[in-house]
Amino acid sequence: AKGRKLSLLLIFSLNKLPTIYILLHLVKLSFRKVSKPDIFSISYILGLSAALATTFLIFSYVNNAYEVDEFFSHKENLYRLVRTVEDANNSNRSPLLAAPFKDDYVTTLGVGQNNLVRGFLDDELVTYENNSFFEDQFFYVDPSFFEILDFPFQYGDPETALGKTNAVVISQRVAKKYFGTEDPLGKIIEIDNKGLLEVTGVLKRGFKSHLDVDFIAPMDALGYASKLLTNKEVHAFFYYLLSKDGVLPPTPREIDPNTRISWQPLSEVYFDNEMEFDHAKHEDENLLKSLMTIAFMIIIIAVSNCVNLTLSREFKKVQNLGVRKILGSSWIHEMIKLIVENFLLVSLAMIIALPISILLSNKILKPFMIPIEIGMPLIWLLPLISLLLTTLFTIYPGIIASTINVSTALTKKFKGTKINFLQESILTVQFALSMILIVMSLLITKQFDFLQKKELGLQPNQILYFTSNNKHSYKNISNIKSEIENLGGVKEVAMSIGGLPNSYTESVSYKVQGKKSLQQMMTAYTSLNFPSLLGIKTVDGRLFDPLLQSEINKTALLNETAARRLGWPEQNVVGMLLEPMDYFDNGEGQRREVIGVVEDFHFESLKEGIEPLAILSTDMEETFVIKLSSSHSKETVKEIAGIWS
Numbered sequence: 140a141k142g143r144k145l146s147l148l149l150i151f152s153l154n155k156l157p158t159i160y161i162l163l164h165l166v167k168l169s170f171r172k173v174s175k176p177d178i179f180s181i182s183y184i185l186g187l188s189a190a191l192a193t194t195f196l197i198f199s200y201v202n203n204a205y206e207v208d209e210f211f212s213h214k215e216n217l218y219r220l221v222r223t224v225e226d227a228n229n230s231n232r233s234p235l236l237a238a239p240f241k242d243d244y245v246t247t248l249g250v251g252q253n254n255l256v257r258g259f260l261d262d263e264l265v266t267y268e269n270n271s272f273f274e275d276q277f278f279y280v281d282p283s284f285f286e287i288l289d290f291p292f293q294y295g296d297p298e299t300a301l302g303k304t305n306a307v308v309i310s311q312r313v314a315k316k317y318f319g320t321e322d323p324l325g326k327i328i329e330i331d332n333k334g335l336l337e338v339t340g341v342l343k344r345g346f347k348s349h350l351d352v353d354f355i356a357p358m359d360a361l362g363y364a365s366k367l368l369t370n371k372e373v374h375a376f377f378y379y380l381l382s383k384d385g386v387l388p389p390t391p392r393e394i395d396p397n398t399r400i401s402w403q404p405l406s407e408v409y410f411d412n413e414m415e416f417d418h419a420k421h422e423d424e425n426l427l428k429s430l431m432t433i434a435f436m437i438i439i440i441a442v443s444n445c446v447n448l449t450l451s452r453e454f455k456k457v458q459n460l461g462v463r464k465i466l467g468s469s470w471i472h473e474m475i476k477l478i479v480e481n482f483l484l485v486s487l488a489m490i491i492a493l494p495i496s497i498l499l500s501n502k503i504l505k506p507f508m509i510p511i512e513i514g515m516p517l518i519w520l521l522p523l524i525s526l527l528l529t530t531l532f533t534i535y536p537g538i539i540a541s542t543i544n545v546s547t548a549l550t551k552k553f554k555g556t557k558i559n560f561l562q563e564s565i566l567t568v569q570f571a572l573s574m575i576l577i578v579m580s581l582l583i584t585k586q587f588d589f590l591q592k593k594e595l596g597l598q599p600n601q602i603l604y605f606t607s608n609n610k611h612s613y614k615n616i617s618n619i620k621s622e623i624e625n626l627g628g629v630k631e632v633a634m635s636i637g638g639l640p641n642s643y644t645e646s647v648s649y650k651v652q653g654k655k656s657l658q659q660m661m662t663a664y665t666s667l668n669f670p671s672l673l674g675i676k677t678v679d680g681r682l683f684d685p686l687l688q689s690e691i692n693k694t695a696l697l698n699e700t701a702a703r704r705l706g707w708p709e710q711n712v713v714g715m716l717l718e719p720m721d722y723f724d725n726g727e728g729q730r731r732e733v734i735g736v737v738e739d740f741h742f743e744s745l746k747e748g749i750e751p752l753a754i755l756s757t758d759m760e761e762t763f764v765i766k767l768s769s770s771h772s773k774e775t776v777k778e779i780a781g782i783w784s
Contacts, residue, residue, distance in 0.1 A: 179452040183445055184488045187528075190441035191492035196499060197434040199517055204422045207347045207409045212289050213381055218402035220378035221414070225397055231646050233415040236400070238368045238376045241281075253283040254383070257376045260418045261364065263354070264331035267317045273612075274313075276353040279361050287381045290352065294324050295340025304359040308340035313353050333362035349409045349419040377418055379405075415646075433579075436572045442531050443569035449481065449536040474537040481532040485525050493521070535565075596740025598674030601767045603776060605783075606642050607760070612783070616760050622782045628768050628775030633672045634760040638663030638742050638752075642762040649753070650718040651705060660701050661750045662719065663742065664757040670696065670737060672766050680713040680735030683756050694756045695731040701751035702736045712736060717753065731755060 208214055224231045241257055262275040285297040292300070293311060300308050307328065314323040326338045336356060358368070367373055380402055382388070387402055403411065410424040607616050624632050637644030647662040663669075667683040667690060675682070678699060683690055695717050697705070702712050715733045739749045767775055 177452075179448050180484060183448045183484050184491065186444050187441050187485065187488035188491040188495065190437050191488060191524075192495040192499070193437055194434045195492060195496040195517060197430045199496070199500065201427045201431055202517070203347060204409070204424075204427055207349055207420075207422075208405055210291060210346050210348075211405065213287070214405055216382045216384075217287065217405035218380045218382060218387065219405060219408055219419075220380070221401050221403045222374065223399050223401065225399075231415055233374065234377050234418065235374045235416050236376060236378060237371045237374050239371050240376075241378070253286055254381045256281040256284045256287050256379050257358070258284065258379075258418075259358070259361065259364070259367070259376050261361075263333070265317075265354075266329040266331070267326070270317065272316070274353060276351050278350075278352060278355045279358050279364075280355055282357055284355065287379055288350075290348070291343040291346055293341045293343045294322075297340065300340035301355070301357045303337065303339065304357060305334065305336050306339040306357060307336040307360070308342065308355040309338055310342050310353050311344040314338075314341050330360075330362070333360065336360060349421070351420060375416075416643075433576070436576060440569050440572050440576075442528070443565045443572075445481075445484075445528075445532045446535055446565055447569070449477070449532055450539065474533065477533045477537045478529060482525065482529045485528045485532070489521060489525060590745060593741075593745060596675070596738050601769060601772060602673065603765045603767055603779065604639055604642070604762060606762045613761070619782060620760065620763065623763070623765060623779055626775055626778050628771050628778070630766040630768055631668060631672050632766075633666045633669040633764040634762065635663055635665040635669050635764060636757070636759055636761045637661070638665055638669065638754060639762065639764070640741075640743055644742055644752070647753070648720045650720065652716040654705070657720070658704065659751075660697075660704075660753045661742070662753045662755060664755050664759050666758070666760075667691065667756055669764060670754065672764060673740075675740060676738045677735045678738055679707070680733070682735055682737070690734075691756050691758050692729065693731055694734045696735050696737050696754040697733055698737055698749070698752040698754075699739045700749055701753060704751050707736060719753070719755065 211217060219234055220236060222233050222236050224233075238257060238259075241255055244255060258278050258280040261277050261279065262273065263277045265272055265274050265277075280301070282301045284301060289297065292308075295308065300306060309317075309323065317323075317328065318326055323338050323341050327335050328338065329335055342352065358365075361368070367375055380387075408419055409422055411421060413419075413421050607613050607619070612619065620632055620634070623629055635642060644661045644663055646659060648657040648659055651658050665683075666685075667687070668685040670682045671685070679702070680696075682696065683694060697707075697712060699707075702708075705712050705715070712733050713735065717731050717733060719729065719731070737754070741749060742752060743750070765779065
């Protein structure tokens with residue numbers, strides 16, 4: 140009896156308390172509950188942390204992609220030249236054109252001299268004091284380059300940086316690589332066979348551009364390559380145009396009947412497909428949209444999960460809710476209590492998720508060249524994200540809690556079919572989205588399995604290949620090849636230009652015996668032992684014979700796709716004469732006899748279909764194709780790397 144009187148007295152006293160005391164008590168309870176987590180809170184925090192970490196990574200990746208080239212002042216009026224060559228069989232695009240085109244364009248169409256700039260990408264051997272490095276991102280540009288593409292400078296003046304013939308602007312990465320903590324301005328670097336250049340500017344770190352810029356020097360520093368400035372046949376220069384008031388000048392005249400010139404808005408460059416001899420970096424915008432869809436689904440699942448956990452926690456302790464209502468707690472008080480609890484839990488999940496996402500981006504994804512940078516845009520959004528999630532997690536459970544009366548809470552006798560229906564709806568959505576993600580994961584796993592087991596049409600086991608992709612190693616290519624052949628772990632070495640992924644396979648027009656029109660085929664130039672080393676099989680005729688040196692520059696092989704285009708198997712193509720109209724033959728052509736048809740094999744990315752391919756025997760050397768012995772292959776690769784270095 141005394142206990143009942145005490146309880147009634149306590150209830151009466153609390154009902155008379157000001158609202159502020161009740162709110163402070165509820166906030167205190169919320170902190171106490173979070174500080175002593177139960178199974179619901181732990182599941183809440185861990186599940187939300189995983190979802191947030193994944194979403195942060197996706198958001199940062201997508202945001203980085205859409206920030207590319209945004210720093211240019213005139214980005215809306217900037218365009219890149221695109222040259223398209225079309226024939227009856229296919230169409231090829233390239234951002235390169237001959238250097239004299241600028242003078243023709245400026246004279247004929249009245250484009251301002253400083254509104255159109257050219258650039259030439261080369262590789263150079265750069266020396267400072269006793270250190271030499273091969274650099275493959277060395278740009279030679281017109282002096283007005285920075286007036287159009289205004290890269291941010293850390294040191295130096297962009298208006299005068301390219302004013303000297305022997306000037307060079309470098310990136311911060313290069314400055315640290317060569318000069319350490321020393322002031323880079325005024326430093327002199329030596330370019331092999333081209334002389335000395337003075338550092339007149341250093342670009343800022345952190346800008347995102349479709350151009351991977353390390354060195355920028357004026358066109359006058361081209362040295363022996365300056366002969367290209369007057370050559371109308373060699374398409375080796377990229378062009379950028381700054382239009383006046385966003386209005387493009389007239390389309391330039393056609394170079395020949397199969398070639399047309401167009402201007403591509405700078406905003407489209409990064410999200411375009413890679414072209415032939417492309418100097419730009421690219422990203423697939425469809426991939427970004429897919430990632431954002433996945434992130435949205437993950438957040439929906441996380442929201443559904445946290446809402447259900449909040450409801451489950453409230454229903455488990457629903458009698459406490461009834462007691463609080465007896466003591467004077469209103470629906471506003473209960474909503475505030477839920478808001479505080481959810482805000483604390485969301486904040487804890489955020490604190491856990493952010494370092495996890497930073498760790499993943501720096502330690503796991505960065506070595507795979509996946510460009511994810513957790514930057515300030517995300518940091519500034521964190522408070523807004525916390526408030527938004529807190530609101531989403533609170534609204535529905537708060538409304539449900541406010542509708543429960545005291546007797547229902549104390550007796551746990553619920554008649555809320557609506558509650559069950561809404562909970563079931565949330566669970567259904569959560570389950571459906573989870574199943575979609577599981578199916579997507581299974582499809583991706585199956586795709587990886589497909590890639591690993593895909594029949595390539597050749598024997599890739601124990602094959603190492605790499606390209607001598609610079610003029611400096613190209614000078615010593617015969618010596619490098621001899622040293623590699625003498626290694627005990629090397630069975631055989633073949634050479635090629637094209638015919639394998641990342642070794643450029645050129646599209647060439649052919650005069651074909653018995654055909655009136657030119658035939659376009661992808662073309663690989665290989666040593667005689669290239670097909671046999673890779674285990675490529677014939678379906679008609681024979682392969683090159685490595686013992687018959689007389690076949691060099693006189694014979695050719697066709698893949699099945701190319702042979703079918705010429706009428707095979709109904710028409711015999713073995714013995715047919717081909718005359719390539721390619722760069723290596725200076726457009727004059729050199730007849731070659733087709734001696735065999737080989738099975739189709741993947742010489743490009745698996746994303747691409749197998750195109751018609753001609754394999755021409757040659758003594759030209761660029762890509763090393765090395766057959767390793769099955770034992771000690773790791774040691775042999777290290778030895779080859781040592782020879783290359």
